Amino acid sequence: MKKDQKVPIMKTADISSGPLVVFGHTPLASLAWYCLTHDSAYEVVAFTVNRSYLQGKATHEGLPVVPFEELEQKFPPASFGILIPLVYHAINGLRRSRFEQACAMGYPAATYISSRAIVWPDLNPGRNCLVYEGTVIQPFSRIGDNVIIRSHVHVSHHCTIGSHVFIAAGTVLGGGVTIGEQAFVGLGAIIRDGVTIAARSFIGAGAVVIADTEPDAVYVGNPARKTGRTSLEVTA
DSSP, rough: OOOTTOOOOOOSSSSSEEEEEEESSSSSHHHHHHHHHSSSSSEEEEEEEEEGGGGTTTEEEEEEEEEEEGHHHOTTTOOOEEEEOOTTTTHHHHHHHHHHHHHHOOOOOOOOEESBBBBOTTTOOOOSSSETTTEOOOOOOOOSSOOOOTTTOEEEEOOOOOTTTETTOOOOOOOOOOEEOOOOOOOTTTEEETOOOTTTTEEEEEEEEEEEOOOTTTEEETTEEEEEEEEHHHHH
């Protein structure tokens, strides 16, 4: 690659500041709220969940919790953005579904990169991404939509992280690693340089992956080996 040649840029966040609603009322939603409140130009004004998950809860972190089915009426997409920090349930399928639904409703999606992460100025992650503190993302790496990268992850040069991925804390990606859509990489996993993690793969905590994986499979151990279960089974 020539020195002045730039990596193709994926679609960036729809908004970089202003009022928004956070989907969820779990600890991960609280974590996102805290980081956005203390380390961004966003203002969290409410939380939202599907009505069946309200369980009588009217507030969270001192803010209203609104049924998602009523969100357009109470917090219209023309005036408010959204952030969806859901975990990897259904091998990230739930977060993907809610993200795509919110986009179809017209909500601009936020992206948060911690000021305590180490990134380069030309990093342009997609929409609805969270990059937490201590993470290092080296030049020429690309990040799709709806990606969560937890704290102290190392993303080496020329990595490609597909959309709807979850990368847990302490993970190390060698140079030129590709992470397929909806994949999950567990705590402290190590992915050797040049390896491709297939779509919807589940990489267990502490696994050391030295070869390409297969879609929908679960890998554990050092070196990582495929188990007899599917990724959907272990994230149901």
